[in-house]
Amino acid sequence: MTRWARRPEGSNWGEFGEDDQLGRLNLITAERRLAAVSEVREGIAFPLSLPLDFPKGEYAAGPRKQPVLASTALGHNHRFLPSVPDVVSDDYVVLHLQYSTQWDSFAHHGAVFDLDGAGEPAVCYYNGYRADVDVIGDPQGSIPPHADALGIETMAQTGMQGRGVLVDLQRAVGRDRVAVGHDQLTEIMAAQDVTVEPGDILCLHTGLTEVMLEVGDELTHETLDQCAVLDSQDDRLLQWITDSGVSAIVADNLAVEPFSLDPAPGANSVLPLHTHCLFKQGIPLGEMWYLADLARWLRAHGRSRFLLTAPPLRLPGAVGSPVSGVATV
Numbered sequence: 001m002t003r004w005a006r007r008p009e010g011s012n013w014g015e016f017g018e019d020d021q022l023g024r025l026n027l028i029t030a031e032r033r034l035a036a037v038s039e040v041r042e043g044i045a046f047p048l049s050l051p052l053d054f055p056k057g058e059y060a061a062g063p064r065k066q067p068v069l070a071s072t073a074l075g076h077n078h079r080f081l082p083s084v085p086d087v088v089s090d091d092y093v094v095l096h097l098q099y100s101t102q103w104d105s106f107a108h109h110g111a112v113f114d115l116d117g118a119g120e121p122a123v124c125y126y127n128g129y130r131a132d133v134d135v136i137g138d139p140q141g142s143i144p145p146h147a148d149a150l151g152i153e154t155m156a157q158t159g160m161q162g163r164g165v166l167v168d169l170q171r172a173v174g175r176d177r178v179a180v181g182h183d184q185l186t187e188i189m190a191a192q193d194v195t196v197e198p199g200d201i202l203c204l205h206t207g208l209t210e211v212m213l214e215v216g217d218e219l220t221h222e223t224l225d226q227c228a229v230l231d232s233q234d235d236r237l238l239q240w241i242t243d244s245g246v247s248a249i250v251a252d253n254l255a256v257e258p259f260s261l262d263p264a265p266g267a268n269s270v271l272p273l274h275t276h277c278l279f280k281q282g283i284p285l286g287e288m289w290y291l292a293d294l295a296r297w298l299r300a301h302g303r304s305r306f307l308l309t310a311p312p313l314r315l316p317g318a319v320g321s322p323v324s325g326v327a328t329v
């Protein structure tokens with residue numbers, strides 16, 4: 001391989017091609033997309049995004065900020081020709097791309113790894129793409145960032161359409177904070193008669209974005225500690241993700257897994273599932289999706305599968321994007 005001499009343990013680098021930037025999205029073939037379309041039987045569509053100014057309350061004081069709308073020079077209710085009654089309004093927005101319902105691209109989360117085997121670890125990303133070469137930016141933010149590889153536009157160009165499969169964690173464990181590991185996840189899937197096949201997009205309903213809508217401005221940091229997460233300390237769960245063939249993982253919680261700035265004892269990442277999925281396996285992560293209405297409908301109709309269409313913005317160089325996905329049943 002030209003980009004790396006060693007790949008991280010548990011990674012699939014190179015298996016989709018030396019220059020691959022799509023990872024497990026390669027598993028969404030035309031045949032898998034047709035299988036997804038065959039899940040459309042009622043013609044009912046479910047929007048899967050929060051309003052993009054949610055979450056509110058204490059979350060809004062964090063490093064990611066709510067969208068700020070403003071008018072372009074054309075303004076609002078602007079009458080651009082005195083001879084005709086036409087008026088126009090025209091906006092722009094300052095948008096933190098990962099404030100609300102979002103996709104994470106592979107350029108969002110990398111690791112320090114000795115990919116040359118020369119004893120000099122470098123900052124790198126999925127398939128050995130490198131910081132400063134392929135993913136440009138610096139910790140001080142003095143260089144304009146630009147993901148020349150692995151960015152969100154690469155994901156957008158696939159259309160991000162396939163078969164969604166929903167596991168209803170809230171139905172199994174309520175709104176308590178439970179870290180769901182391999183055994184519990186597979187038990188819940190068996191109880192709900194849910195199976196995943198290679199190429200499927202795994203969607204985890206925990207209930208957290210519904211809580212965000214319910215509490216609005218009253219949201220506190222404790223609110224965000226409600227509802228289930230995947231137990232990313234469970235190596236068997238990470239191996240199940242590898243073996244399952246899922247092409248992407250989506251959740252309605254903050255980060256799919258717990259997020260703490262204190263690594264667990266013995267852990268070499270604060271976000272092991274991000275490392276496993278985005279860095280090692282090329283599995284995009286969706287976070288803070290709104291899955292409650294879809295989950296209720298699927299439960300009432302004894303179903304778990306649907307057509308999912310959820311392209312991110314085709315925004316060159318960006319590492320993440322808001323997404324207004326649609327599930328069709």
Ligand code: UVW
Nearest residue numbers: 098104254255271287
């Ligand atoms: C971080 O990795 C900090 O954020 P996210 O959960 O959006 O991936």
